[in-house]
Amino acid sequence: MRLTLSSPLAAVLLVVLFLSGCGSDSDSQVPLYVLASEGDAYDGERVVTQGVVRRFEDPLHYWIEDQDLNRVELFPHDAVAEHLGEQVQVSGTFRLDERGGRRLTVTRLEALGE
Template sequence: MIPYMRPAGLLVAGLFALLPLSSCSNEEGVAEVPLPVLATRPVAHDDSRVATQGVVRRFEAPLHYWIEDEDLHRVEIFPHERIAPYLGEAVRVEGHFRFSPTEGRRLTLERVEPLGGE
């Protein structure tokens, strides 16, 4: 026999069921995704808004900027002129993530903020 649950009890149970999902994204619909996840499962986050962090690096020919972690997981950052001032710094970035087998992993910046202490 199934015990009777009041509507308030169902609501509380539903909210607890959704709690793990809410820890992955904020109220603006930006999912927190570590660089290793973006590097190993890029298709899962293609065409979505994400936030991640790493150290800004650059390569000259052809000129491009990316962020990377200590294990060299990388995501290219666009536009270059917005990320260039942070070269060598640890940053947190938010933006639109895209993956293409031919062009790789790229994030178009919406927001960048330096991280202290790294």
């Protein structure tokens, strides 16, 4: 059987290949309130979210939070420390631990400005 670009089967295969590739490398946009309430659905997933960077000293940790105080801890610290108090958008791998702690390992951070 010979496939040409004009054959219906070739067209279907191209659409399937295109759609299967779409989003495979993209991160899901997930608001902080969703990560706080439905974190188990995103455990181990790459996500993009945003909030204001905050810090606590003892023990030292950083997180982002929204206006309703939904929070996700950020790692590594040196990736976010200079953005304290800023509104940022972060991408990375989300993890939910067995005690309900939410953590995002940051692969990209963008300051959004005020």
